[in-house]
Amino acid sequence: MTRRQVRRILLVILACFGLLGAVYSVTVPLFEAPDELWHFSFIRMLATERALPVQSAEGKNMWLREAGQPPLYYLLMAPVVGAMDTADFPDYVRFNAAHPAVTAGAYSRTPNVFIHTPYERFP
Secondary structure (H helix, E strand, O other), X not given: OOHHHXXXXXXXXXXXXXXXXXXXXXXOOOOOOXXXXXXXXXXXXXXXXXOOOOOOOOOOOHHHOOOOOOOHHHHHHHHHHHOOOOOOHHHHOOEOOOOOOOOOOOOOOOOOOEOOOHHHOOO
């Protein structure tokens, strides 16, 4: 296999990966991807407070569940999120109380942990 063929195969693989990632990001509802809410919350905190969080043993701030992660990705994303208006973020996120991950013993026909509105639809 020539170097050119290898390069083409790699480009096809990367294009497929990018396409699948784009499809995933527009089909999975906002914050329903694993830990997406907590990752975004940590990035938003870095963008608004411009400092790494001080972690306490009590873990009282539920928005910072991912704050123990290595911060490079979060620091790189903070300027992007900082450029957005996220003031209504805490009011916007509403947990689905009928979901078993939110309320023990609950049953829900929807797989969504959060309540979604038309406001978050993809343009």
